[in-house]
Amino acid sequence: MSSTVSSSPRTIRIASRKSQLALVQTHWVRDELQKHYPDWTFEIQEMSTQGDKILDVALAKIGDKGLFTKELEVGMLKGESDFAVHSLKDLPTRLPEGLMLGCVTERENPADALVLHEKHRDKQLATLPEGSVIGTSSLRRLAQLRHHFPHLQFKDVRGNLNTRLAKLEAGEYDALILAVAGLQRLGMGDRVHQVIPAEISLHAVGQGALGIECRTEDPEILSLLKVLEHTETAQRCYAERAFLRELEGGCQVPIGVNTVIADGVLTLTGLVATLDGKTLVKDVVSGAPEEAEALGVELAQKLKDQGAEEILAAIFAEVQRS
Template sequence: MLSMISSLQPSKVIAQNAMCAESLKDPARKNTIKIGSRKSQHIVCNSVLLLLLLLLLLFLFLQLALIQTKHVIEKLKELNAEKTYEIVKMSTLGDQILDKPLPKIGEKSLFTKELEIALEHQDVDFVVHSLKDLPTALPDGMCIGAILKREDPRDALVLHAQYKGKSLKTLPKGSIIGTSSLRRTAQLKRSYPHLKVENIRGNLNTRLNKLDKGDSYAAIILAAAGMTRMGWDNRVSE
């Protein structure tokens, strides 16, 4: 599920069913809203979007992030087709450190901190994240401005070609399943104790390449929504 995080100036904007970002104090920027995005569907926060002619969308330059960013832009254009959008490239610590499991990195807001800093400095006016990447408590002065319609919330099994036609139940004992999620790891170990679970990091493309070109993983677990957005539903086995 995708969410939009905005800075707060309560007197400027009335939101519908959500708290919204407000226009910036700097008069020179009154016709510009800058947006930042990581990873998201029905826009409910529209008042702020009607204020400006140029919206600058900040996002992490990954293929999936680009697809999701364009999806957000499409939804915004449904509200006002006259507005224009510029996509700005950015990455976060979570995208840069790929040799450690996420829980062992020891940092908070791995996929949001850099974007939050850009928002705090008013380099952007709001950012787009996957809701799962957000911290439990947002930084002071920031709020969830809108949430898009939810995509498929399920996990997906993607198999190495060698195991085509198999399922988690029928994979051979000791088969290695790749995931970086503690939740998925716990579920796999509980439900399929005959399998081994090992860490795998990287964006969607990187993980699929590790699966397809290597011989370590029998399968990997990915978000079904991401596979759908990339147009790779045919790779999903379960």
């Protein structure tokens, strides 16, 4: 046990959203910490966030500044909980004063998945009939898929995973685009009909990783969490988050990424697209993993030089008008 973790066991309070996926992820974090600190007590505090409550409005219309995190953050700042477990893709790149990203866990597959209605079980994205209705609440997925498959139709879908799957099975959609990682964590990996390659859809910043947020001035909790840190995932995600932060984009804009670390080199690919998918700006940078955040900033600047800021400004204006 680290010297900065008290030798006197105490109760640690973990904040989590109430959704099934959020609780599966938080229980995993609790159980892993319990293995390392068997004499400590870990309690989970379940909360509903604004994003959980507003299900009849597209995410892009609401805005995403803390949509799935604010209530949990308020609890930490009040001292009611010690840390919060998030899907890292839901965690804004700029955190409230007094809070920080304390740990990034090992990443599951960050790719997007095609989940099909039974009648299309022998199809893939490229072979779905013209006019097939694809459900997604992500502007990032929407823009990239429109670019590659302009013959398909896209329709917003909200709700938890089971709600979305029920809508698919009821025939409201021919297919859904979901995260591979979420399906795998819920034991539904068999629902993945196609793992969508990065050449078609770059994934969301932080997708597939868990981000644990805690108070900045809490060295004991920070030390406690370090047993769950996965260095390579953290480096990849810090590069992605710096890229997103520099573009001042949230999770509800068409910004996609892909990161790989191989032979000591981190390669970051990034994309910004128009909502109709007709214009994509895309580029790549490589460098030392230890320079992850600088690489993210460098890539953002390269895309800005290609018109990314104008694309994002136009999208923001369009979403506000709609």
